[in-house]
Amino acid sequence: MKILYHHRTRSKDGQYVHIEEMIDALRKQGHEVIIVAPPSAESEAFGADAGLVAWLKRHLPKWFYELMELAYSLVAYRRLSRAVRLHRPDCLYERYNLFLPAGIWLKRRYKLPMLLEVNAPIFEERARYDGLSLKRLARWSQGYAWRNADYVLPVTQVLGDIVASYGVARERIVVIPNGINEERFAEAPDAQSAKAALGLQNKLVLGFTGFVRDWHGLDKVIDLIAQDPPASSRHLLVVGDGPVRAALEQQARDQNISQRVTFTGIVGRDDVARYVAAFDIALQPAVVAYASPLKLFEYLALGKAIVGPAQPNLMEILTDGHNAVLFDPDHSHGLPQAISRLCGDAALRQEIGDNARKTIAAQKLTWQGNAARAIGLFKNMRHA
Structure with a gap:
């Protein structure tokens, strides 16, 4: 299977571990993975933050930074569209982030089966700890992404309940915890x-x-x-x-x-x-x-x-x-x-x-197991 993998993460931390392990597991199972993402943090030491992005977040007015995040979706959509035309993927796997509707736009435009991995309710998280200026827009963007993916993959049932509170049908919520590379x-x-x-x-x-x-x-x-x-x-x-x-x-x-x-x-x-x-x-x-x-x-x-x-x-x-x-x-x-x-x-x-x-x-708490479950969902959608 040819999988388009999309994320907006530059920090080299636990998020990086999850992304790298999932991609590696998919490839080891024989699938081709095409990655669309910001410039890689490969050259950074493990534990490094997002560099310029982190600096901008600290120094720009919140409302302006949040609009920049949303504007990045236009850039991401162009990159995703280019990848679709070049590689003709079978499906889209996206790691959820706030102010990022690009994956949903792509899914609708090209009729791609889509899985949306959710590791946190980022609207609630940022509103509580970082503060959000454009709260209504932020909450809309979160609900828009969650409601329009084919399946939402929260990492715990507790998080799954939060996803469901946004109006996502329970049958479209599949809990897949983090795992281990044995x-x-x-x-x-x-x-x-x-x-x-x-x-x-x-x-x-x-x-x-x-x-x-x-x-x-x-x-x-x-x-x-x-x-x-x-x-x-x-x-x-x-x-x-x-x-x-x-x-x-x-x-x-x-x-x-x-x-x-x-x-x-x-x-x-x-x-x-x-x-x-x-x-x-x-x-x-x-x-x-x-x-x-x-x-x-x-x-x-x-x-x-x-x-x-x-x-x-x-x-x-x-x-x-x-x-x-x-x-x-x-x-x-x-x-x-x-x-x-x-x-x-x-x-x-x-x-x-x-x-x-x-x-x-x-x-079955392994990245290989997680990749197999994701592929199973994609295959079910293709045969539906």
């Missing part, structure tokens, strides 16, 4: 070797990967470790960076446990597995209510004992006492109590980790 994690070292490589021999490693934000709750983990006696083996390993790293490092210094907390900074994608392999307990201390966090699938694939909040989007994948220990996110002591429970029970850690690893195959 090849990328197949050669990860065993836990003891991974710890030795990091100088963490004989440590009970509490690990976190990703962009560190204040609402992640890692300050509570540092407080927990600070209550331990000096000879305790508990160690916090944070694989990533973020705006609160300096504050957390200062917190550790203030409590005289800086030697028991390690921040790696940004780590390349190919190196993540060898760090996560060193975890005894993998932390997902907080998560956006509708998200499908990439780190969760990495934790599962490497068979880690996961601690996470008992909220609906995570509970689509995790079951308390089976493949994770879940805590009440509204309880101030929930996270430290869940961590302490696992720290004190090696057998439980092993059981949870074993079940975590089995979850990937049981729920």
